[in-house]
Amino acid sequence: MKESKKLGINTTCVHVGEVKDEQFKGAVSPMYMATSYAFDNVDVKRYPRYFNTPNQEGLCRKIAALEHTENGLIFSSGMAAISTAMLAFLKKGDHVVIQQVIYGGTYNFVATEFEKYGIEYSYTESDKIEDFLPLLKENTKVLYIETPSNPLLGITDIKAISALAKEKGIITMIDNTFASPINQNPADFGIDIVIHSATKYMGGHSDISAGAIAASKEHIELIWKTGINLGGNLSDFTVWMLERSLKTLNLRVKEQTRNAKIMAEYLENNPNIDRVYYPGLKSHPQHELAKSQMKGFGAMISFELAEGIDAMKFQNALELIKPSMSLAGLESTTVSPAQTTHALLSEEERLSRGIRDGLIRFSVGIEEDEDLIADIEQAIRATIRS
Ligand SMILES: *Cc1c(COP(=O)(O)O)cnc(C)c1O
Numbered sequence: 001m002k003e004s005k006k007l008g009i010n011t012t013c014v015h016v017g018e019v020k021d022e023q024f025k026g027a028v029s030p031m032y033m034a035t036s037y038a039f040d041n042v043d044v045k046r047y048p049r050y051f052n053t054p055n056q057e058g059l060c061r062k063i064a065a066l067e068h069t070e071n072g073l074i075f076s077s078g079m080a081a082i083s084t085a086m087l088a089f090l091k092k093g094d095h096v097v098i099q100q101v102i103y104g105g106t107y108n109f110v111a112t113e114f115e116k117y118g119i120e121y122s123y124t125e126s127d128k129i130e131d132f133l134p135l136l137k138e139n140t141k142v143l144y145i146e147t148p149s150n151p152l153l154g155i156t157d158i159k160a161i162s163a164l165a166k167e168k169g170i171i172t173m174i175d176n177t178f179a180s181p182i183n184q185n186p187a188d189f190g191i192d193i194v195i196h197s198a199t200k201y202m203g204g205h206s207d208i209s210a211g212a213i214a215a216s217k218e219h220i221e222l223i224w225k226t227g228i229n230l231g232g233n234l235s236d237f238t239v240w241m242l243e244r245s246l247k248t249l250n251l252r253v254k255e256q257t258r259n260a261k262i263m264a265e266y267l268e269n270n271p272n273i274d275r276v277y278y279p280g281l282k283s284h285p286q287h288e289l290a291k292s293q294m295k296g297f298g299a300m301i302s303f304e305l306a307e308g309i310d311a312m313k314f315q316n317a318l319e320l321i322k323p324s325m326s327l328a329g330l331e332s333t334t335v336s337p338a339q340t341t342h343a344l345l346s347e348e349e350r351l352s353r354g355i356r357d358g359l360i361r362f363s364v365g366i367e368e369d370e371d372l373i374a375d376i377e378q379a380i381r382a383t384i385r386s
Contacts, residue, residue: 078197080232
């Protein structure tokens with residue numbers, strides 16, 4: 001089949017990059033588990049850590065098609081993708097500007113590793129474009145953003161960031177995990193390197209760990225060179241699982257996004273909820289910006305329980321929605337950032353980042369909205385009674 005951007009999104013999800021079963025004509029890609037391949041010439045040496053087994057190569061094409069880029073690479077985790085991308089473009093003496101609110105693992109990676117390599121970094125004060133400019137230096141090589149961000153669903157202006165970086169010859173990287181390729185394609189706005197924790201929406205069933213990068217041929221080549229040294233390739237069994245998961249990416253994420261809008265509106269009108277953070281709500285301060293760069297507003301919501309409703313008790317009272325650290329599965333989950341992801345910060349630091357004790361991050365799944373609403377209603381009643 002001819003692979004082009006013109007294919008519909010579901011056709012892309014199902015077919016692009018499939019490995020043809022020439023031997024038995026099976027309906028799905030055969031799984032090539034070999035770690036050793038005979039070579040006809042020395043140019044093509046297939047090997048898992050070279051990211052070039054048949055299943056890896058096929059899946060890379062699907063990921064590139066989903067993100068509207070020339071090429072892709074798949075890793076064993078989101079952090080393997082993030083660390084490999086950063087180390088591919090940064091060397092001793094280089095400087096990177098990073099958005100203040102980013103995934104905790106990325107924050108830890110920068111905080112614990114960069115000093116060892118002599119890489120300098122600065123964090124912005126906010127996700128506003130004005131805060132990036134003053135931090136740029138002669139040696140700034142990378143600008144790193146994440147939007148929507150975790151856990152308050154802040155929105156960074158992707159077009160403005162890439163314009164600023166292009167003017168100065170700086171590479172831009174985005175963590176596009178929360179939006180997924182269904183709701184946001186940063187390469188269309190000029191971002192160079194698009195990164196995903198495929199453990200989240202791309203996998204979507206809370207059963208695989210993986211990471212992905214989408215970028216130009218030239219940039220993928222550069223990341224690949226560092227990648228074969230760091231060795232963060234994904235096992236071919238999981239590559240196959242990820243291909244299978246991506247076939248329903250659009251169906252899943254569309255439904256989750258639709259549900260999330262209903263849930264956000266319900267929560268906004270609930271007297272026991274003080275505040276809702278969702279880029280799809282008109283009350284979100286960057287709603288217009290989100291509208292200009294997202295195709296859908298995603299399925300992550302955060303909300304603040306009214307004073308007197310304990311976050312832990314509320315989550316334990318939920319019967320259908322599971323309290324869980326991770327996100328983006330078919331099943332709805334919640335997490336209390338103050339008690340988990342941000343527990344190591346002091347209360348003062350947490351409050352300065354807008355993370356109150358009653359804040360709940362809600363990953364909306366595919367269950368019927370009336371069932372989710374009923375679960376939240378009963379959990380609030382049970383918590384107030386207790
Ligand atoms: C989970 C996550 C990561 C890290 O991915 P892993 O697969 O756990 O390594 C990075 N960024 C975001 C936004 C995430 O949610």
